[in-house]
Amino acid sequence: xxxxxxxxxxxxxxxxxxxxxxQKELYADDAVSIEPFEIPGFEKETRGRxxxxxxxxxxxxxxxxxxxxxxSEPLIAGNVFSFVLTMDIKMKGRDRERLTxxxxxxxxxxxxxxxxxxx
Numbered sequence: 001x002x003x004x005x006x007x008x009x010x011x012x013x014x015x016x017x018x019x020x021x022x023q024k025e026l027y028a029d030d031a032v033s034i035e036p037f038e039i040p041g042f043e044k045e046t047r048g049r050x051x052x053x054x055x056x057x058x059x060x061x062x063x064x065x066x067x068x069x070x071x072s073e074p075l076i077a078g079n080v081f082s083f084v085l086t087m088d089i090k091m092k093g094r095d096r097e098r099l100t101x102x103x104x105x106x107x108x109x110x111x112x113x114x115x116x117x118x119x
Contacts, residue, residue, distance in 0.1 A: 003107045007074030007081035010105065010112070014071045014085055019056050023049060028111035036101070036119045064090045079107050 001009070006026055013022035023031075033046040033055065046055050067088040074081045082104040090096040102118040 001110055003079055003081055004074070004076050006107055006110070006112065007076060007083070007105070011071045011074050011083050014083075015069060017066060017069050020053060023053050023056065026112050027052065028108070028113045031112055032114045034114070034116040036117055062091055064092045065096075066090075067096065081105050081107070 010022050010026055013019065013026075027049045029049050030047070031049050031052060033052050035042065035044050038044045041058070042055065046052055067090070069088070070086045072084040074083045082102060084100065085103050086098055086100040088096070088098050100119070104116045104118070105112050106114040
């Protein structure tokens with residue numbers, strides 16, 4: 001797959017809140033994820049697809065309800081793509097909120113090797 005095809009496919013998975021499916025299909029085994037800041041219970045940097053999938057599972061366990069996810073069209077530059085992701089979500093013990101982040105992905109050999117989030 002090309003970078004554009006991977007970007008489009010990931011955006012569609014995210015729109016349908018199929019994050020774990022995307023990780024299984026599109027991510028390299030040694031992919032890295034970088035958060036904008038350290039979040040209680042989470043590392044700022046997570047390495048390895050298995051660890052990323054565990055992070056996703058942990059995040060999902062903290063979600064009380066989801067009220068929709070929107071994703072912009074991917075913007076492609078060389079082997080990098082980005083999009084804006086907005087989740088309307090209620091975390092356990094918190095008020096419902098809209099979380100918006102810029103998601104930036106790097107692709108190598110047909111797989112996502114890094115993701116970095118900016119809020």
